[in-house]
Amino acid sequence: MMNKSAEPAVRARDLRVVRGGRPGRTAIDSLTFDLRPGQVTGLLGPSGCGKSTLMRAIAGTQARVSGTLDVLGHPAGSAPLRSRVGYVTQAPSVYADLTARQNLDYYAAVLDPSLSRADRAGRTARALADVDLDDHADRLTGSLSGGQRSRVSLAVALLGTPELLVLDEPTVGLDPVLRRDLWNLFHRLAGERGTTLLVSSHVMDEAERCDRLLLMRAGRMLADDTPEALRRRTGAATVEDAFLALVDAERDREAASAGTPAREPGTPAREPGNDPAAPGTPGTPDQDGTP
Numbered sequence: 001m002m003n004k005s006a007e008p009a010v011r012a013r014d015l016r017v018v019r020g021g022r023p024g025r026t027a028i029d030s031l032t033f034d035l036r037p038g039q040v041t042g043l044l045g046p047s048g049c050g051k052s053t054l055m056r057a058i059a060g061t062q063a064r065v066s067g068t069l070d071v072l073g074h075p076a077g078s079a080p081l082r083s084r085v086g087y088v089t090q091a092p093s094v095y096a097d098l099t100a101r102q103n104l105d106y107y108a109a110v111l112d113p114s115l116s117r118a119d120r121a122g123r124t125a126r127a128l129a130d131v132d133l134d135d136h137a138d139r140l141t142g143s144l145s146g147g148q149r150s151r152v153s154l155a156v157a158l159l160g161t162p163e164l165l166v167l168d169e170p171t172v173g174l175d176p177v178l179r180r181d182l183w184n185l186f187h188r189l190a191g192e193r194g195t196t197l198l199v200s201s202h203v204m205d206e207a208e209r210c211d212r213l214l215l216m217r218a219g220r221m222l223a224d225d226t227p228e229a230l231r232r233r234t235g236a237a238t239v240e241d242a243f244l245a246l247v248d249a250e251r252d253r254e255a256a257s258a259g260t261p262a263r264e265p266g267t268p269a270r271e272p273g274n275d276p277a278a279p280g281t282p283g284t285p286d287q288d289g290t291p
């Protein structure tokens, strides 16, 4: 099913999210962006910059969200979106004492109780094939490797053929071959089924595989562009270098406005995961019932 709509799949305007005990801290501030339908958009930025928080907000599982956040034309988290949005968190959310196939069969029944046994089996088989798990389908999920388990979670999200897939670091712990296969799957889903994908990653070389990138830093949007435009704009050879150039430019601007000395020319750029401006220290856990 190709998504021909020109409407953005996600529309965020002046989005703000507060996390932690009252009054809490602003984890996301003034985010404005659109996610284009049928594209693979990468969400990148240093640890603690707000990627998971943004994904939770889009999936409708995050409290204390203000501003506008529309998903497939509805407010994020509203009832009509339940079967249309797939969200895979960093922690695999499948039953260890069921096989991969039994997990999928169970979730297929929960998603759509009217499905016949044969339809459930068909959907399960397709989702297992999508994530290349046919060979392990009948092993207990608890005995699978971490990467295999996270692919079972991804298969669960694919069961209902969601129009929007929100994937929080789906390639963590996977070897290069599996990572490449998963990225090929993401593009196949976008190209053949019209699925819109938002995929977060720490791995900057994965950024090159995205149609478009959202680069975040310290709860704000640093850039929203194609990988090629980002490289061109910064004169960098890779997206990683482009990102570091943007971070450095912003830090210089911050230093100038605070009246402190700017970074010395030639000072090594910061690593993407080691930006002191990123709010990396976990705050007081959310006291609104959200983990």
Ligand SMILES: Nc1ncnc2c1ncn2[C@@H]1O[C@H](COP(=O)(O)OP(=O)(O)OP(=O)(O)O)[C@@H](O)[C@H]1O
Pocket (backbone or CB within 6 Å): 019, 020, 021, 027, 045, 046, 047, 048, 049, 050, 051, 052, 053, 054, 279, 280, 281, 282, 283, 284, 285, 286, 290, 291
């Ligand atoms: N349960 C929580 N309670 C309070 N603050 C939190 C909670 N979870 C995250 N935060 C804070 O919200 C901010 C954004 O965190 P978030 O998990 O969204 O970042 P991230 O970019 O996904 O990080 P990582 O790449 O390490 O997963 C951080 O400052 C973090 O400390």
